[in-house]
Structure formats: C-alpha cells, structure tokens
Amino acid sequence: MTRQQMLEHFGISDENFRDYLRKYCSFLNSLDRKQREFHYDYAGRSTVEEVAAALGPDVTARDVEHLFAECPPVHGICIASCCRNI
Numbered sequence: 001m002t003r004q005q006m007l008e009h010f011g012i013s014d015e016n017f018r019d020y021l022r023k024y025c026s027f028l029n030s031l032d033r034k035q036r037e038f039h040y041d042y043a044g045r046s047t048v049e050e051v052a053a054a055l056g057p058d059v060t061a062r063d064v065e066h067l068f069a070e071c072p073p074v075h076g077i078c079i080a081s082c083c084r085n086i
Contacts, residue, residue, distance in 0.1 A: 001059045006067050009055055021070060 001009075007017055031039060048061045055064070
C-alpha cells in the first residue's frame, strides 16, 4: 500500500498528516520521563504490526514505518520503530 493510499484509508491529507506529526512530536518532547512512560504504557498501545494489520493484508510493518519515517525521534525514541516501548 502506498503512502497516499494509507493516508486516504485514514481519511487525512498529506498536509494535515505532516502537521499532526509535528504537533505530536512537539507534545512528546514536552513530557518528562514519567509522563512519557505513562503515555506509552496507556495511550500509545498500538504496535506497528497492529497498525499494519488494521490497514489490510497487503500492508506490512515496513509500510507503516515508512509512513511515519519523517517523524523525528523524540528523546531517542522513534515512534514508528517501537510505538509504545520506551
């Protein structure tokens, strides 16, 4: 599945998705260690594999990682590589 197809599946434009990533990274950067642990333990529960499965049988974890590739690492953590693990 292409990036555009994934964005269409989620119902979001490329521009809005990029804005989302900027805001999400800004939010994560604003958290202290305990808040990040809480967030990843309770709010960030989907794994890359689970997101890929939700998009359909033709989507791989690598496709999802590519979709989020422009999201810079936050506190050394890349959201697409580990989703909820600190």
